[in-house]
Amino acid sequence: MAARIQGIARHALSTFMIGETAVFSSNFEKLKTLLDGITAEDINLVVGTSKERSNGSYSKAPATHVSIFECPFFTLAVFILKKGCSIPLHDHPGMFGLCKVVHGQITVVSYDIQTEPSSNGKVDNFSKHQFHTHFKQRPVRCKKSIQTLDQNSETCVLTPTSNNHHSIHNFGTEPTAFIDILAPPYAQEKGRDCTYFRECNPPLNQVSTIVMDSCDSWITEIPPPLDFFCDTQPYRGPVVNLEIISQPPE
């Protein structure tokens, strides 16, 4: 019988290989359901053993990337985030994503970009990624939301327009780990580079004209933060490769 992670990768391939067709939504929902059931044991992941803690074998990297599988249609990986560490506010331009916590607890702070009337009265499309460069370097209005997730939580989902800009924090007292599927993968040459942001004040000319509510927030682009970087660890779970996940389910 196929391992759970192999079934997830197989379904991810069939979901993202055909793109956003009529069946995409139901395929994506099924992928989320499959991911809801996965555990750290399913991928032989041991996070922060007492031995590792005591001998100081951890690197200084705030996060560790464990690649499980990648292809032109999606990436499947684990991120381990040390206690007290964060993945800074960043985006996934034009991408879908699924994030399932398998150890510890994370807090995801999301910023959904608001479409606003521009000064000429027309709707400004800067929330769409193909116009991403239009809003670089200037503050953008967002709706901010906060989710706390642990291994009992459902998979957190992002789309090109929802939860796409987010920061991820480990406020807990132990490392946390989550499985991450991104589709299509980041690809700088195709306009899918990762951009970093920070919260900022609203532009002065907007302060008096926009009614803010408690969820409103503004973000602006920043250079990649120098204090955030990942080291890597080998994947030790069931083998996931194109040959295995291209086969029909048993």
Ligand SMILES: [Fe+2]
């Ligand atoms: Fe992310």
